[in-house]
Amino acid sequence: MNAITPASAERLVRVPLGERAYDILIGPGLIARAGKEIAARLKGRRAAIITDEHVAPLYLDELLASLQGAGIQSSKLVLPAGEKTKSFEHLMAVCDAVLTARVERNDAVIALGGGVIGDLSGFAAGIVRRGVRFVQVPTSLLSQVDSSVGGKTGINTHHGKNLIGVFHQPDLVLADTDVLNSLSEREFRAGYAEVAKYGLIDKPDFFAWLEANWKEVFSGGAARIEAIAASCQAKSDVVVADERENGPRALLNLGHTFGHALEAATAYDSRRLVHGEGVSIGMVLAHEFSSRLNLASPHDAKRVETHLKAVGLPTRMGDIPGELPPAEVLMDAIAQDKKVKSGKLTFILTRGIGQSFAADDVPASEVLSFLREKHP
């Protein structure tokens, strides 16, 4: 019994949040087993599946069949794919679908899709009847290692991204690793940026392991499952320490301040830049900026860049196709994203690989001159 079978390759990460504790299952074939796993954990026997037009043709029938096989009566709502779906209008549509499906408190909303579907459906699950059960079936690497865990949900408004939402933990996360085979290389890489992030935050050994094993993570199999499980465990640790983001959870934003500014500067045009790519460039910038502030060695920034470049991720602002606005405009986007108090910013900086920390006194002027240097 020493051979690695699919069953033995499966991993379970338990998120120990008291009465809101839940399991994350990671491995192949989980969509086919979804009905059984949900029925074992939830009292209700109704579900409203929310998905998008890209994911539905690939996995919806399999999920529906699995639920039916477990005696769970389910409805489906197929939404347009893309970030624009995280809107008040679509939130209304999801709430209406969930109520029409007569989902009660012990029944479930099931998000079948990436981060957009997860954030939107989780928000609806958090507010219909002041909270019904919620199951995440993340279908992108990014959502498997990041957004499906931790309970942050939300939508965008013209004031900004994710400004309206609730904390609503899922009751179960089913990260079916088979679905990752249908991702484009670019999508997989973008998710990988968040995997690498967990190493850079506070797990230098994991980062070193990724440097050594990334090719196997990309090609699938046990190393991939291991990398996803380690990422979910890392996210779980941070969430358990700070469920409602009053403190340490901020470390998850490593690379995200620069990354968000670049996403805004490219008008969230996924042809030019997707979230994980922004995070990749942002993490390199965060390490370089920390080095410029004499907090970290320039060698560490180089090491981060070398690894991210090796897997094929962009690491420089110049890697983004098309023109970028000047440094001052990027700085404005950063100032809008963060609160600027008396010219000081809160920023995730680092003292080296796996030694990140939150600094709340970074002079905006330092950030601006750094950006000018990087993007003259």
Add this chain to the structure above:
Amino acid sequence: MNAITPASAERLVRVPLGERAYDILIGPGLIARAGKEIAARLKGRRAAIITDEHVAPLYLDELLASLQGAGIQSSKLVLPAGEKTKSFEHLMAVCDAVLTARVERNDAVIALGGGVIGDLSGFAAGIVRRGVRFVQVPTSLLSQVDSSVGGKTGINTHHGKNLIGVFHQPDLVLADTDVLNSLSEREFRAGYAEVAKYGLIDKPDFFAWLEANWKEVFSGGAARIEAIAASCQAKSDVVVADERENGPRALLNLGHTFGHALEAATAYDSRRLVHGEGVSIGMVLAHEFSSRLNLASPHDAKRVETHLKAVGLPTRMGDIPGELPPAEVLMDAIAQDKKVKSGKLTFILTRGIGQSFAADDVPASEVLSFLREKHP
């Protein structure tokens, strides 16, 4: 110093919900002191006031001046009065106003109004930035003794009332008893039905005190403050025992199952029936139904009816002006409101004054024949 001065007449009820604990202040002149009381408790110095067109001309300027005097920068949004305002569209408008006012996590949304404004504003406060601070300044007796305490927020949809919302506790409730002088007699009476409810749930001594002192409660002064404080304390006790309504909090629905059905049957037309009036009739029906099931003495039902009639509240379905639909239609409304499991309903019944309990096995057929008898 034995004379009752306004300051000594003021009452404080603390709702001990751990890190979500908060104060309810009850007494005269609290709107004028709002800025000071808020500044003493909240870190932020921004506020978005949400109110309605009926309340704004009476109290908005006084509240704005009080906030300004305490160094709190505030914006205002004046909405249409009435239940229709508890909609997705108005929720969007409130969220937009709160974001436009640049209210951050430690700043406040302030609800100045009755239950509609409180429920809507509290929902917005619960979802903007995944939760900002929230202050209730209830201006009706109903909202002072019921909806402003306990953290239930929400809006209505075509599927039903309050089906979408969150639990979001206020950080402070300021029940200014001076504002009650501007209520119509009918509005005050409707709120009084919920005051009497607390006695009927589990405080027979309080109900007896109301029977003896209701005229003073209606005429104002110390007895009124006492009755409101006792009601807030009773609500607080139930909320602390069951913040998210998994058990004992259901007792607060005494009289509400029949009451909601009557509200639905009159199409929520406040000219015919307002919420508190429906609860008044509903409480009498709940006691009579309990008597019919041989749980309580018919004498108790009579005592409840006598008191509610004495204060001028309707106590019979026949007291509602206009035609009511037949018993079968009322029964449908009850079945829609509650979950019917195998012909059984969950219902708040009673063994006598102040001895209510939740029964989860009430045969729907018994309810229907009772309704037919009461409304042939």
